[in-house]
Amino acid sequence: MKIVKGIVFTLFGLMFINAGLDKFLHYMPIPELEPEVLKAGEAFMTITWLMPLVGAVELLSGLLFIFPKTRLLAALMLFPVMVGILLHNAVYMPEGLAIAGVLFLINLWVFYKNKEKIKGLMG
Template identity: 60%
Template sequence: MKIIKFILCLLFGILFVNAGLDKFLHYMPIPEMDAEIIKIGEAMMTIKWIIPLTGFIEIVGGILFIFPKTRALGAIVILPVMVGIVIHNIIFMPSGLIMAGILFLINLWAIYDNREKYRLLIS
């Protein structure tokens, strides 16, 4: 079980580090998008700081998520981005909802798995 947990967390972390780096380096191909999604992307581009901030959070959160010692912090750092991804997929891209849902469940599982570490914050 420990190896499966490590592999899941490693893949999750790498996925977010990759997504964050792409926001700065633009190396992944952009798939076909309908007009509504293009409009949202253009609106986000007008707010100059939102894409770099999201990329930075994805990189930092992904790195933190990989290592067991910092995974609890990484899971919390990534959570707002993950919620945004799930909501975006529900509203605009239902075809990606399965993948987003799996990633969201991995994130929630990591939070649950580290619940003892959070108790100090809320007690």
């Protein structure tokens, strides 16, 4: 089970490293988008600091997620990004909801495994 967890967490981290790097290097192809999705993307791009910030959080969190000692910090950093990804997929791209849901559950799994540490953050 420990090996499976290590593989799952490493793949999770690598997915966010990839997503973060793409926000800076733009190497992944962009599929044909519906006009509504394209309009939303263009709106986000008008906030010039937003995508670099999200990319930096994804990149750093992806790196931190791979290592057990920093995994909780990475999960906390990624939580708002994951909520945004889930909402975006639910509203604009429901076909991506399955993978977004699985990633969100992995993030929640880290919270559950560290619930005693998180209690101190909740006051």
